[in-house]
Amino acid sequence: MRNLCATVSYEGTEFNGFQSQPYGRTVQQEIEKAIQVLTGEDILILGSGRTDAGVHAQGQVFNFLTESTIPAERWAIALNTRLPKDIVILEVHEVSLSFHSRRSAKRKTYRYTIDMGKFPNVFERRYAFHHPMRLQVEAMQEGLKHLIGEHDFTSFTSIHSTKPHHIRIVYDAYFEKQGSMLHMYITGNGFLYNMVRVIMGTLLQVGQGKRQPADMKRILEGRSRALAGPTAMSHGLMLMNVEYPAEA
Amino acid sequence: MRNLCATVSYEGTEFNGFQSQPYGRTVQQEIEKAIQVLTGEDILILGSGRTDAGVHAQGQVFNFLTESTIPAERWAIALNTRLPKDIVILEVHEVSLSFHSRRSAKRKTYRYTIDMGKFPNVFERRYAFHHPMRLQVEAMQEGLKHLIGEHDFTSFTSIHSTKPHHIRIVYDAYFEKQGSMLHMYITGNGFLYNMVRVIMGTLLQVGQGKRQPADMKRILEGRSRALAGPTAMSHGLMLMNVEYPAEA
Structure with a gap:
């Protein structure tokens, strides 16, 4: 099990915010879907915080636990080819299991x-x-x-x-x-x-x-x-x- | 009859180019429709040149002949309230009747x-x-x-x-x-x-x-x-x- 930390940019215009919601398209759900397509894993990602509907991000951060053996430096390109154009993963690296994108944020x-x-x-x-x-x-x-x-x-x-x-x-x-x-x-x-x-x-x-x-x-x-x-x-x-x- | 010259910016993404076409949305047709709503006149505008489908403009220029008595400096705001969000008229001023946005361009x-x-x-x-x-x-x-x-x-x-x-x-x-x-x-x-x-x-x-x-x-x-x-x-x-x- 590895803990991966990712930086993501998105244009918020067409999203009902970052965090998963019962209704409307969200950034979190799109990213989780891309991970599912890539690794077959049904996981939840954890954002550093929610952004509201319509709000944009140049550098939002999230982390997630994965069993996948894909090297960290391959994740950004692998996810970007599976993501819609209004979400772009900028960087992914491995972090310690204790890293929590919300609680660790300074x-x-x-x-x-x-x-x-x-x-x-x-x-x-x-x-x-x-x-x-x-x-x-x-x-x-x-x-x-x-x-x-x-x-x-x-x-x-x-x-x-x-x-x-x-x-x-x-x-x-x-x-x-x-x-x-x-x-x-x-x-x-x-x-x-x-x-x-x-x-x-x-x-x-x-x-x-x-x-x-x-x-x-x-x-x-x-x-x-x-x-x-x-x-x-x-x-x-x-x-x-x-x-x-x-x-x- | 007055000859008005306008500067317009547009995002080309959702347009099939500047110039009127039998198919697809064009900048020219949207502007002519706005003029029609504003003055009731069914006129043709003349662009400085066509831009292709998908091409943007910060400062395209067009001119048109009108019988309307609306002062030149009121036209930009009057048209912008009647135009879609991907077209913004920046400035309108009166020019001599011999002005031709394509032929006069240097x-x-x-x-x-x-x-x-x-x-x-x-x-x-x-x-x-x-x-x-x-x-x-x-x-x-x-x-x-x-x-x-x-x-x-x-x-x-x-x-x-x-x-x-x-x-x-x-x-x-x-x-x-x-x-x-x-x-x-x-x-x-x-x-x-x-x-x-x-x-x-x-x-x-x-x-x-x-x-x-x-x-x-x-x-x-x-x-x-x-x-x-x-x-x-x-x-x-x-x-x-x-x-x-x-x-x-």
Whole structure:
């Protein structure tokens, strides 16, 4: 029995999220189907976390136990030939049996992209939320800084969160402009359900002048979802990467 | 009667090319339908040139005659709300009645993109031809240089070309690497049917070591399509822009 760890990219547009669901196409189910075709094994893969319907990933990570003797470096190409075009396995390597893609994860980075062009960029429309009205990006940047550090993020998660507590650490968070695209990068030790999208929905209100940058601090301290802004559209969100400690 | 000139971007994936065809969805037909809904006019638009099925455009240009009194600057937003998501009008302005988007065009720039990554970039897969085998980019660059200038491009056009002669000027042509993406930019006074795709198909053979850079010159001088390489896939091709003389 071997434990294999894989990095996968996918375009979320046509998926009902990463994790298996009773209804709709999911990334997990497509990958499990490809493994079944490749090895005959009926196994479950374990993702580093779920991504919602419509959310993309450049570097999602999952692991799975297999009896197959196919060398680790052959898996990516073998699975890619059996996967639909909107899923691409980037790398597979063997890890210790104690490795758990969710519990072992140390840091995750997400990106949320806003297309600030007058009209949508037709080639980026699946990966960027189009917002043609002027945004005060410096105010958004100032507001975002209040979230860096260890905080209770209850205000910035869905009321449907099932986590025992909402304390998370944001290590870094910043905006970067690239032409008419505005990217928000945020790195933390873990993210709550809808957390990045609620942060962005609230920062958009800051950018529109409906809220002040310092409101982000007050919303955080209030610990109530009702204080924050709306949940930004899923298609602007991308899981960039998941980091693990170097294995001993 | 006014003559309006528009710049349009489109993702070619779901189109059977720009120009109206008896079968399949075309960009021209979608735009004409939107104009019909907007003004009630049953008009034909005139593109700067056709793009093939699957080819994209960042800045295709077309013009049309209209009796409508809608101000030019209102047209882009009015059409975009009536167009499918894979077509975005970027700008509309009034031109003299003598303006003809094809005959008045002075220069066009195309880009052809190769994804040289081991596995395809899932987000660029509709806009890049995936070629995971190693390419000698410097040899391709050297081969490409032979095409700059005024030449008879018979060898680099489809045998189905209907043009009276095949002499065209290439003003500039170069490669640019961007991560695992290799872009070829080529600017000329006009392009023959399949010209950029045959050039790229031949340069790929140079990059693979199957031909020498100097072969490009010999192929050009031989004036026979049979001497050149295959026609590269359409989805890697993008019409970047069309340039016109400043109107007096």
